[in-house]
Amino acid sequence: MRRRFAVAMAAALGISMLSQSVVFAEADTMTMEEVIAAVQEAEVPSDIKLGYVIMNLANPWFVQVGKGFEDACAEMGIEKPLLIDSKYEVSKQVTDVETLVNDEYDGIMISPIDQNALMDVVDAANAAGIVTSCAAQSQDNVDFRYIVEEYTYGQAIGQNAANWINENLADQEEVQVAIISQDNVEDVIARGDGVQDTLESECPNVNVVVRQAGDTPEGGLQIIESALAAYPDLQVVVATNDSGGIGGYQALVNAGYTGDDPVAVFSGDATDEALNDMLQENTIYRGTVDLAPYACGYESAYQIVYYILNGKPTETKTQGFNPVMVPLADLLDGTYAYTPAE
Secondary structure (H helix, E strand, C coil), X not given: CHHHHHHHHXXXXXXXXXXXXXHHHCHHHCCHHHHHXXXXXXXXXXXXXXXXXXXXXXXXXXXXXXXXXHHHXXXXXXXXXXXXXXXXXXXXXXXXXXXXXXXXXXXXXXXXXXXXXXXXXXXXXXXXXXXXXXXXXXXXXXXXXXXXXXXXXXXXXXXXXXXXHHHHCCCCCCEEEEEEECCCCHHHHHHHHHHHHHHHHHXXXXXXXXXXXXXXXXXXXXXXXXXXXXXXXXXXXXXXXHHHHHHHHHHHHHCCCCCCCCCEEECCECCHHHHHHHCCCCCCEEEEXXXXXXXXXXXXXXXXXXXXXXXXXXXXXXXXXXXXXXXXXXXXXCXXXXXXXX
16 A cells, blocks of 8 residues: 555645655644644545554553554544454564564554664665654654653652552651563663652662562462561552553452552552552552553554555654652542542
8 A cells, every 4th residue: 555655645746745745844833733733634644554562551641642553543534443352472563563664564653672673674764755653662763753762761750659659658667669670671770760869869768688680460469468478567569561550460469458548559550450450449559640541542653654544754753651649639629620430
């Protein structure tokens, strides 16, 4: 479709395409609102082929990215965008992207597990004229990046927890903390570092007794069950994403802790699952951080289609997330607006 559409556009528009080339080259200066408006005013062929190769669909955060991606495609009239779960397997993810390149997809978005492993296949996609994009973690050789500054994100998660510790546990000589990290993903190690550095710098009494990768509910549950056996005085669990935090929360609930106890769970992503756990009566889930994953998928789909219609950019365009801390008090009093999922 990619080549057919380019030929048809050239025949229909002729020299007028040349007159608009400056506009296309300046796409990286357009706001996302301008990009979306431009695409909505255009005629988008329904047979554009878009694919999203996902790091791991067991993570609710990526489910929301995928939903935003699919909803945007539906708005644009694009039929059946393909979502592929790489299941945290680097070799599978490389093969998944290769498949989309060989099938002549027009646009490919990736949430990379290991960007170094993907460099060659993304270069091949670019050489074939495919619009390339990444979501969450960076793939530096794509046309568009919608990425998290990992260390800064970790700082926000850590600060949310540090505020609670200093308000509620400052008089304790030691506060034992477990960090459920994503150190299994190279680019996300910095997020865990941001969490740990912030806790240790902001809370002199914090002792990080466990830091282990387990960013699914099952992984988080297992880590905290083991941590409680080794450290029965463990009081705070901080996860680098909600998915691991949900598992850690369940482990503490299973151990009999309630909101009356000086224990807490903090995480990041503001998924429906975590926010609903925070809304439970007498909860110990006391905070998350919002990165608006749905918007990432939604806006990325529009940006990809803009480039398919108007030409690939001369330089990579980058859109950053803005972490927003969501302490429990802000959720309960409406400072953070949220409608519980049905």
